[in-house]
Amino acid sequence: MMMVQEMAERGEYPPSRYILKDAHQSPADAPPPAPPVPIVHLGHPDEAQQIKSALQSWGMFQVIDCGMTASFLDELRDVTKAFFDLPMEEKQKYSTFKSGKFHYQGYGNDEVATDDQILDWTDRLYLTVQPEDMRNLELWPENPSSFRDVLNEFTTKTREMLDSVLKAMAKSLELNEDCFISQFGDRPILDARFNNYPCCPRPDLVNGVKPHSDSSALTIILPDKDVEGLQVMKDGVWVNVTTSPHALIVNMGDHMEIMSNGIFKSPVHRVVTNTDKDRISVAMFYTPEGEVEIGPADALVNDMRPRMYKNVKPKDYLEIFWPRFLQGKMSIDLVKV
Numbered sequence: 259m260m261m262v263q264e265m266a267e268r269g270e271y272p273p274s275r276y277i278l279k280d281a282h283q284s285p286a287d288a289p290p291p292a293p294p295v296p297i298v299h300l301g302h303p304d305e306a307q308q309i310k311s312a313l314q315s316w317g318m319f320q321v322i323d324c325g326m327t328a329s330f331l332d333e334l335r336d337v338t339k340a341f342f343d344l345p346m347e348e349k350q351k352y353s354t355f356k357s358g359k360f361h362y363q364g365y366g367n368d369e370v371a372t373d374d375q376i377l378d379w380t381d382r383l384y385l386t387v388q389p390e391d392m393r394n395l396e397l398w399p400e401n402p403s404s405f406r407d408v409l410n411e412f413t414t415k416t417r418e419m420l421d422s423v424l425k426a427m428a429k430s431l432e433l434n435e436d437c438f439i440s441q442f443g444d445r446p447i448l449d450a451r452f453n454n455y456p457c458c459p460r461p462d463l464v465n466g467v468k469p470h471s472d473s474s475a476l477t478i479i480l481p482d483k484d485v486e487g488l489q490v491m492k493d494g495v496w497v498n499v500t501t502s503p504h505a506l507i508v509n510m511g512d513h514m515e516i517m518s519n520g521i522f523k524s525p526v527h528r529v530v531t532n533t534d535k536d537r538i539s540v541a542m543f544y545t546p547e548g549e550v551e552i553g554p555a556d557a558l559v560n561d562m563r564p565r566m567y568k569n570v571k572p573k574d575y576l577e578i579f580w581p582r583f584l585q586g587k588m589s590i591d592l593v594k595v
Contacts (some may be wrong), residue, residue, distance in 0.1 A: 416478055448543070
């Protein structure tokens, strides 16, 4: 199957597999003006209250003092763009297809599972970065030459930030600071996804990424500094996610909605395209160990707020989530009590 980047470079009209079938799904309408996503200052005396307020109103927040310099975040964007600018034959060395079989890790698109599946207008490089023994280094690009070092540094710094965020989230609910971290097990999983959203002659007919919530517990997003495209469903309306140029977005996933017993919601979001500008982003998905059962924290279940979600193993949830995601369907309701 031809990559989206190839079709965009040829100026081709989106094939039928990419075109939305229902008019109400179209991302054509300009979203109403919205304030920037709230900023949380990690380590600030008001950190817990800032997080609670942001998550209850948006399901996400942005972090500027994240332990990563502006120059490093720009370098991460640079190596991402440099990879997608490589000749196609070079990128195909890391293809998700090996011996005619689809694999999640590597360069390509999402799996095509059914004949009626609507595809997203994006190419991506997907890599598991932790635990380290789950890395498939054959799929880690050697060009640009700094790619691996930059990804290693981003992985280390992201893990440090995630631990701080999880502790702050627990404290915001007056829980022991390790309440959420303890549900991740000894081998939590961190996956990196490098995204390329080529410009599209008919952005009104396609999704960069279809509306969805994340299956992870937390997702860290480095958005494009110059081109907007991420949108979130807020109060029943799509709004642009506007951030500072050197901020990271912390987004709640379905696992965190379960662990918080629904206090923190996993927001529905999507990516839209445009006619004349390519867009890149980088996302890190943080998920508890696959075999460790997660559920609402005991302290968040009481007579006033009964248990809202069943316990579930992340690997079992992913088996529910993935085929539904490919069909544009949500999964969180399937684990409600």
